[in-house]
Amino acid sequence: MRIAASALIFALLVPSAPAVAEMHEVMMLNRNETGPMVYEPDFLQVAPGDTVKFIKTTSGHNAATIDGMVPEGNPGFLGQINEEIEIKLDQEGFYGIKCSPHYGMGMVMVIRVGDAARPASFPADNVPQRARKRFEDILGRNGFGK
Numbered sequence: 001m002r003i004a005a006s007a008l009i010f011a012l013l014v015p016s017a018p019a020v021a022e023m024h025e026v027m028m029l030n031r032n033e034t035g036p037m038v039y040e041p042d043f044l045q046v047a048p049g050d051t052v053k054f055i056k057t058t059s060g061h062n063a064a065t066i067d068g069m070v071p072e073g074n075p076g077f078l079g080q081i082n083e084e085i086e087i088k089l090d091q092e093g094f095y096g097i098k099c100s101p102h103y104g105m106g107m108v109m110v111i112r113v114g115d116a117a118r119p120a121s122f123p124a125d126n127v128p129q130r131a132r133k134r135f136e137d138i139l140g141r142n143g144f145g146k
């Protein structure tokens, strides 16, 4: 009886509240050690409800979702050049992000929200060659290679 009462008190004292939402930061860069026009990091694993902030580390970049590379029904987002947007990601899935002026140069990144599997059409068919190469590299490095 005494043990049961202690267990009950313990259960009442320890909250089973959901984990606190985290803020993740991504730098938008002209260059790092991996090459020119990059997001750092270029892959994020986040929990539903977390926020991602894109930092204007060097000028001339933005962050925008790529058509066909967001979870079903998700509206995506579009940051303006040099805008430090904060995006709250509630929907599980894979998000393909591009820098609009440097998409053709391969400035892309991947955000995975929750436990989603890589969709068959990720990257999408119309992704430029250098961006496609970066996507395959990012996904392969993080355990989502084909």
Ligand SMILES: [Cu+2]
Pocket (backbone or CB within 6 Å): 037, 060, 061, 062, 099, 100, 101, 102, 107
């Ligand atoms: Cu850019």
